[in-house]
Amino acid sequence: VLFAFQRAKGRVLIGDEMGLGKTLQALVLVSLYREDWPVLIVCPSSLRFVWKDQAETWLPEYCSNDRVQVITKGKTDLDRSAAMWVISYNLLADSRTGAKFLTRPGGEPHRIVVCDESHNIKEWKAQRTKAVVQVLQAATRSVLLSGTPTRNAPDELHPQLAGLQVPGLPQPHAFRKRYCLEKTSRIGGGNTIRRVVGARNATELNMVLTxxxxxxxxxxxxxxxxxxxxxxxxxxxxxxxxxVSEIRSSMSNIVEEGAAISTLFKKLAAAKLPDVKEYLLEVFDRGDEKFIVFAHHKEMLDGIEESMQKRLAQDGLTHIRIDGATAADKRNERVKQFQENPRCRVAVLSITACCEGLTMTAAGLVIFAELYWVPGTVEQAEARAHRIGTKHTKVVVEFLVVSGSPDEMIFNKLERKKRDTSVVLDNVEETFNAETCAQKTLKRNASDMSTVSDGAVEVKIASPAVSRGR
Structure with missing residues (x-):
């Protein structure tokens, strides 16, 4: 890391896969340049107190005694005596108050800046991107951290590379033309929209990055x-x-990721909720291991939580839930409860709110009740369990998919996007490589092993997979 940092004249993107300790690497790196302190840490709001805790743990000589200032409100001023300032992307970019955070209190540029989950600066139109890139370019030393620097398409890399001032970087339009496959889609009313549908020259881009x-x-x-x-x-x-039949018939002429497809996914969530709840109860009853359930829509999260809460209470067990409404200081408490309390069996988590910064290695099984468009988000989410510290002999990740529905559409899109991003980042074509289990027709009055007809083939339906190793 130090070599890469020095090679690029004090600028580096640490793109290690999730769970390999990027936070610790960044802390060690900035500790070598004490003359440039205070350090500005920019991160998602949910990770601000995680950074404070990690800095105090690993750099006690410099960061103890409240020398790490976490900015929680725009009216707060930067403390000149602090060793480290931790601020969220949203606060830094807030046009009402953010301007005062773009520089040090005296007006000089921040000298050393760390941006965690740097894939958050991916769109040049966003005020967040403009503000962060401005800070990065003005700094003497800049460190970006992301296990998924490109989560959807190659052009998401451009603002990050601009922030690090990569020599010879093309302008955004030229970069997109060089490295992205685009397609024009009709969206109704005679209007069209141009979308990125893949990557081109991916091996070349990988060489540029590395x-x-x-x-x-x-x-x-x-x-x-x-x-x-x-x-x-x-x-x-x-x-x-x-x-489900109505949803399938509405899928034609739908542009991916638009408002119409979002409506279909919400309808699908409501349609599959009863069967998802039944499946999760089966998982619970077949083992004594902890597991994580990810979902996206509030209706799905509420339904899962209500169902699991009732079942857990029968055995004197508990659960946790973390979503976008969970306060930052409460997140760590709930994670600790799941990790350390043997009676806390289930974690119900929002895919988008919990895909970053949480360590939940107590679980050996991760279940996605719903899918999400972005492969990087899915990988980040499953990495909450599959990371340093796990004691399981195997981590199982299950995707609950309704065949022929938007679920299947999104899974296929995830596979395609994963192939593209893996070539750009790793110069190797990879997919999710998910095994397809036998069709899961949930049992109502059947034995643990049921036999159903799948076309002309008789298929045995096994119990849900549960990790047994610790």
Whole structure:
């Protein structure tokens, strides 16, 4: 890391895969340049207190006795005596108050800046991106951290590379033309929209990254003791067949990620909720291991929590829930409860609110009740369990998919995007490589092993996969 940092004249993108200790690496790196302190840490709001805790733990000589200032309100001023300032992307970019955080209290540029989860600066139109890039370019030393620097398409890398002042970087339009495949789609009313549908010249872009500012290590290369991660696609057949049929018939002429498809996903969540709840109860009853359930829509999260809470209470057990409404200081408390309390069996988590910064290695099974468009978000989410500190011999990740529905559409898109981003970042084409389980028609009055007909083939339906190793 130090070599890459010095090679790029004090600028580096640490792109190590999730769970390899990027936070600690950044803290050690900035500790070598004490003459440039105070350090400005920019991160998602949910991670501000995580950074404070980590700095006080690993750099007690410099960061103890409240010398790490966490900015929680725009009216707060930077403390000149602090060793480290920690601020969220949103506060830094707030046009009402953010301007005063773009420089040190005296008006001089920040000399050393760390941006955690730097994929948050991906769109040049966003005020957040403009503000952060301005700070990075003015700094003497800049460190970006992200296990998924590009989560969707190659053009998301451009603002990060601009912030690190990569020599010879093309303008955004030229960069997109060089490295992105685009497609024009009709969106109704005679209007069209141009979307990125893939990557081009991905190997070249990988060489640009690795020869300039990016250092990236993968778990399989450096953590040989880390357990196997097995992904499984579990087909779900909702009992509300009429609604699912209506959703399928509405899928034609839908532009991905638009408002119409979002509405369909919300309808699908409601249709599959009863069967998702039943599946999760089966998982609970078949083992005594902790597990994580990810979902996206509030209706799905509420339904899962209500169902699990009732079942857990029967055995004197508890659960946690973390979503976008959970206060930052409460998140750490709930994570600690899940990690350390043997009676806390289930974590119900929002995909978008909990894909970053949480360590939940107590779980050996991760279940996605819903999917999400961005492969980087899904990988970040499953990495909450598959990371340093796990004692499981295997981590199982299950995706509950309704065949022929928007679920299947999104899973196929995830596979395509994963292939593109893996070539850009690792110069290797990878997919989610998820095994497809036998079609899961949830049992109502059946034995633990049921036999159903899947076309002309008789298929045995096994119990849900649960990690047994610790």
């Amino acid at each position: 020869s300039s500012v990016m250092i990236r290590r993968l778990k399989k290369d450096v953590l040989h003791e880390l357990p196997e991660k097995r992904r499984q696609r579990v087909p779900i057949v909702p009992s509300n067949a009429k609604v």
